Amino acid sequence: MQQLINTALGGLTQGMVFAAFALALVLIWRSTRIVNFAQAPMAMVTTFVALVVIEQGYSYWLAFAAALLSGLLLGAFLERVVVRPVEGKSEINAVILTLALFIVLHAGAAVVFGNSYRSFPAPFGIRGFEVGDRTIALTGFGVFRIVSVLVVMALLVALFRYTDLGLRMRAAAFNPEVARLLGVRVGRMMTIGWALASVVGSLAGLLIAGGNLVHPGYMDSVVVYGFVxxxxxxxxxxxxAVVGGLVLGLSLAFVSGYVGGQLVALAALLILMVVLTLRPGGLFSATAERRV
Known part of the structure; x- marks a missing residue:
């Protein structure tokens, strides 16, 4: 029973890590219709910005704010300078460009921050809570992860469903020509979409890094599962994105705990194949309506 509870709690926490990264992908897809493969190294760069601030003797929360701000600026800069020239052209151009950014940011971070492993602190305890004479696999930082992801999810739902900005962003992403005719500044909406997605990605990077060792490739193992x-x-x-992260996290935790850690990647592939076979658009996809 103890193992079952700890496995479930471990899967819940890990699932929220996957969900945090997935939310960044959902945000940039909804606002720009681009799958950003550079999301992980962008988050990694901002996490190292936070680490530099902490190593200079400043508080975790100042570093937290610095990471989010640097993510906002990095996302806006990359959209305006790197991605903007290929917008409006073939969709594959933007995808290939984000793959190139993945490589460039990795290499640049290795040059600037080095390749060595460095410890990243957590703002809350990383020891499991004690219930009676037992310690469960849920930490203070794990609770912080869960709350953070749920808050971001609620904010994104509110942004796209209840705000004029969210409506303009979606209009610019789905049909830029019509949006321009309606007075939407499409270029500005694209910049905002990249900037906000980079902020959410930065948060994901901080949630993954807390209490762990970081290096330029520390997010690589999470990228695939976040995409899934x-x-x-x-x-x-x-x-x-949150439900997908939880389903994946819990499933992989039980596979690792009861079957074998070497089958985790295969289990993720099988889950993806089953879902896409039965529901190609994903568990929460909506039926597209066409009007003529």
Whole structure:
């Protein structure tokens, strides 16, 4: 029973890590219709910005704010300078460009920050809570992860469903020509979409790094599972990203705990295949309506 509870709690926490990254992918997809493969190294760079601030003797929360601000600026800069020239052209151009950014940011971070492993602190305890005479696999930082992801999900739902900005961002992403005719500044919406997605990605990077060792490739193992979580839930749904992350996290935790850690990657592939076979658009995809 103790193992079952700890496995479930471990899967819950890990699933929220996948969900945090998936939310960044959902945000940039909904606002720009681009799958950003550079999301992980962008988050890694901002996490190292936070680490530099901490190593200079400043508080974790100042570093937290610095990471989010640097993410905002980095996302806006990359959209305006790197991605903007290929917008409006073939969709594959932007995808290839983000793959190139993945490589460039990795290499640049290794040059600037080095390749050595460095410890990243956590703002809350990383020791499991004690219930009676037992310690469960849920930490203070794990609770912080869960709350942070749920808050971001709620904010994204509110942004796209209840705000004029969210409506303009979606209009600019779905049909830029018509949006321009309606007075939407499409270029500005694209910049805002990249900037906000980079902020959410920066948060994901901080949640993954807390209490662990970081290096330029520390997010690589999470990237694939984050993409899988986003696709499972449906790239258009913030709620789907969280549910996809939880389904994936819990499933992989039970596979690792009861079957074998070497089968985790295979289990993720099988889950993805089953969901895409039964529901190609993801668990929370909506039926597209066409009008003529």
């Amino acid at each position: 979580a986003a696709v499972l839930g449906g790239l258009d749904s913030p709620l789907g």
